[in-house]
Amino acid sequence: MNKNINTNDNSYIFQVNLKGMIELLSEHIYSSPNVFVRELLQNGIDAITARKSLDENFSGSINVYINDCEIVFEDSGIGLSEDEVHRFLSVIGQSSKRDNILEKDYIGKFGIGLLSCFVVSNEIIVETHSIFGQHPALRWKGKADGTYNLETIDLKQFTGTRIILHPKKEWGFLFEEQELRKNILHFGSALPVKINLIKATGNEVLTDGISPPVWLNPDSSKSELLEYGRKTFNINFLDAFWLRANTGEISGAGFIMPYKIQFTGSKEHKIYMKKMFLCEHSGNLFPEWASFVKCVVNTNTLKPTASRESLMENDDLKKAKKELNSVFKDYLRTLSLMDIETLEKIVEIHHLYIKALAVEDAELLKLFIDYIPFETNRGLQNFKSLRTYNKELYYTPSLDDFRQIRRIAGYQGYVVINAAYTFEIELIRKISIVFPETSIKKITPYDILSNLGETITDDERFSKFEKRADRILNSNYCKAQIKKFEPADTPAIYIASDNALNNKNIKNLSESTNPFAKTLQNFIQNKEMSTLCFNKDNPLVNDLLELTDETMFEAAVNILYVQSLMLGHYPVNEREMTIFNDSVYNLLVMGMKIVL
Secondary structure (H helix, E strand, O other), rough: OOOEEEEEOOOEEEOOHHHHHHHHHHHHHHHOHHHHHHHHHHHHHHHHHHHHHHOOOOOOOOEEEEEOOOEEEEOOOOOOOOHHHHHHOOOOOOOOOOOOHHHHHHOOOOHHHHHHHHOOOOEEEEEEEEOOOOOOEEEEEEEEEOEEEEEEEOEEEEEEEEEEEEOOOOHHHHHHHHHHHHHHHHHHHHOOOOEEEEEEEEEEEEEEEOOOHHHOOOOOOOOHHHHHHHHHHOOOOOOEEEEEOOOOOOEEEEEEEEOOOOOOOOOOEEEEEEOOOEEEEEEOOOOOHHEEEEEEEEEEEOOEEEOOOOOOOHHHHHHHHHHHHHHHHHHHHHHHHHHHHEEEEEEEEOOOOHHHHHHHOOHHHHHHHOOOEEEEOOEEEEHHHHHHHHHHHEEEOOOHHHHHHHHHHHHOOOOOOOOOOHHHHHHHHHHHOOOOOOEEEEOOOOHHHHOOOOOOOOOOHHHHHHHHHHHHOOOOHEEEEOOOOOOOOEEEEEEOOOHHHHHHHHHHOOOOOOOOOOHHHHOOOOOEEEOOOOOOOOOOHHHHHHHHOOHHHHHHHHHHHHHHHHHHHOOOHHHHHHHHHHHHHHHHHHHHHHHH
């Protein structure tokens, strides 16, 4: 590797392997080879912006010429002098905008954009003529091997810059008219400059540089916004609203999705930097609600990464996110005053996200709580209906518990909220604080069991039944109990606390062949057992009370036990499944013997 030595202090100057740099750009920095279109548009826009800083009446334009074997990006910008060519085109990382006091007006910054052209072309030709008349027109030819040459040419009638590319064989399709037009519009549809596509068949104006895009035009109507959203995302959005943030100088629009979105779903938006398309993945710019809102925004001052395909994670990004979060909340507040129907639709479809917002904002909680739906043992109901028609509400944080008790609880007069979903528990806690007049209590299957009919102790048949059933169930760390409850068509319910389930699991393990299994018995807490509660009013249970055949009785109890486990969504181990299968088999055999 060549090296330059400073004889004063023996310092070395880094030399760059351009071929390696190009591979780095194509394989790691830029996600797609078509970004060269963005970089060429950016160079043209920045050159025109520089000329406008000298003449505010100058408008400028970009012409893109397409021929069979080449494309030419031509701008009417400020142009380059010979000294600037050597400094800016031939030094990697040296940007012509880095030290400019108007840097915020330019898109480019890092001085590596032109290298993206080497991904699709082996040679870059730059023809440039500075607007300052004392500088001659120049042609710079740079090659992928790191060499370049410079010559003076005659461009008397032209000021600005042309960049000429010939495609590598594998990227020839990017130079075709249809693909080139698509990429120019993809990156540059919002740019405030006229872009012409000039081909053999004539001149096509791709952007007029005058009319702002719908999503940046404050005079656009909601119907125009929704139509733009439909064409852009191919979605008939539910609603649209404006997005503004001072930090980052952000402006744009948000579009409400018309259907449910997974909470961990992909968050794809359209982010523009100084009206040049930047990326679809916003990183941490938008809060959690953005999962059900498609956003199209432009930022003038947030910083891009070197690839200009994402935004830098910094304090400004965090501040902008906070402002956008407030904007969305204000939008919802406005709907609560001006458009209740749309608000109800949004909450109905996206209540999971609204719950997340309400958890962190007490004001929003008060504003939207009546519209938020909850799953209960009496179906899906909004909170207004729940608090209006019920003096007391109950909730269970366990989905298995909810499934087990929802039917029984309904017959006992309880309204139980399924709080097993994301944000539900925290939301209920906040409701209890913000609305102290609303009684919401936690409930468990054991609470339901204790509130069922009284245990019957004055009838010898029942105590005898429980003792017979206990002898069968105790091996499963379960005990029997008879109570009267509704609905009568439910013969038995299995109820177990966490301690009881843990004790059952420990007992099962302690009976295994593992040599250390016996020590697990020491971890059984309070000898607490689960309960299989039999329904006194159930016809099958009444028949079991009179059944004297012990084999049939054992088979029936085992079947009811395992059935209750499954109905309560409790795990059924291999031993219990074997007992169930054997019991069904025994009953079938005995039934056939009776018939025969």
